[in-house]
Amino acid sequence: MIRTLPVLVVIALIAALPVFGDNYLLRLGTMFAMYAVLAYSWNVIGGFAGYPSFATAAFFGLGAYAGALMQGAGVPMPFAWASAGIVSAVFALLLGFAILHLKGHYFAIASLVIAQVLMEIATSWSSFTGGGTGLNLPVLRISIEAQARLFFWSMLALAVMAFLMNVAVARTRFGFALTCIRQNEDASAMVGINPTLYKVAAFVCSAVFVGAAGAMYASWVFYIEPGDVFRVLVSVKPIVMVMLGGAGTVLGPGIGALLFLVLEEVVWRSFLSVHAMVLGVIIVALIFFLPRGVLGLVRRRKAAKVPAFSPGRSA
Template structure:
């Protein structure tokens, strides 16, 4: 067995142990910790989902808030119509996925900044629609969800474990994609899309698949969130920050890796909580500065430190510049 395989087995084992430990969190019977755990799992879902389109395929999507809000409202409306809670979560995930497929067909031919802006606008459009469509969504008044008749503690545990289960699914999805030809194709697309289509990759199909995968669990998490907080309103679930945070988390941990976004989500939550508690007045500014500093000094993310990816990236950049000058020299 070579070194790479050993490393891989150790990483898988450590991940499983970590998940098991986190799942045992309710044993401490601290509801504040449980709330943080639920938030952390939700952040991990968002970051890991973004990683499929943003990390593997390299398309800087700002659509997370759109999928999240769509999932939240779909779940809330379906639950209000009498659908059992777990089914409403599944349905919300599928609705978000279908929406992402159509959206992807429309905007994934755009590249770079153009794609980023197009994806950013989607949440705004959905926000306006939800606010105006009062008969269905309650408009700006928001939407109340049916009360669940179990104890507060039991509710906290239920939502924590459900959110964690989806986060584990998101992790599994990333693991599967990274080892499947889909992940390999997405990596090719990120590095050179024209060349990718020339080696036989159906780039449209691969990108739309990645976009749909990046939406499904976010939609489910949105519906779960709605069930958890009992009340949603458009500016809450369609907040632009919901699109930005997962990107920061993924970059903190290491975009395009399997574990990076999950680690980044936990780190981000810890920073958010610590800064918020200690610097109440200026917490947003302090958190912002901290994030800029971290990304500046850790361009490959935390995992980049471990795998030495950062060093290699510098080498790659040097190689590219020399190659460009060589090509130019050749043409001249």
């Protein structure tokens, strides 16, 4: 169970980053917050419900384009972000009814391919999306420092919302139902859980903040292109983060996002040409040596301390 006070302290400490950090640190902080949004969102469908979704890139790219196009049409930035979240959520709702009846690899592939299809559409529909050359966003008329703080705090607020969503899921019947579906979907239907409804709801939960984060990202970097926001890695990274931290837990995705960012940053700086290779090595090592994530490691330590014949532990 997580305690409220330490979590609040950690969030407050992260939010105070602009006080003692330079712009580089703020950029990292914004990246961390964005990764946390993606990881926490994926955790709902992938961690709790156990559906191997690769649709994150679809929601992210859709949100990025929705936000960018709306901002280009003169919609104020915060409204564009919120609307982008709604666009992605509605998309997830429709998509969920279409593909969530698939299981295992078939679902994984369908969700993976959706992002590719959207990428192709964004690339070919140049009159609307700018095509392969991408879209430029309106430049903000505030100082660089103010921008860095604005995007950092906005992204962090989104991350906190995604985190709270996970807390809410974990503590309510919703999370319980999703866990049942993960363990045995047919049996969960037998005890009165409507799997389709819960799965679609989880899918929508995994999309709404990702869409908003995509729009925020677009405003932050001022320029998006299909190959950037719809790339497969946008779907894979959050999965690795969640696995790194501990799937289906409330703290895992946040810890995983932080660890992943640190690893990525170290790797980026030192090994530019073999960046993907090192990421691959991290993934492979993760699967063999940390299959249940960092939290799984901690839990195992704790469990090992419990005496073998303690009451309440049946064989």
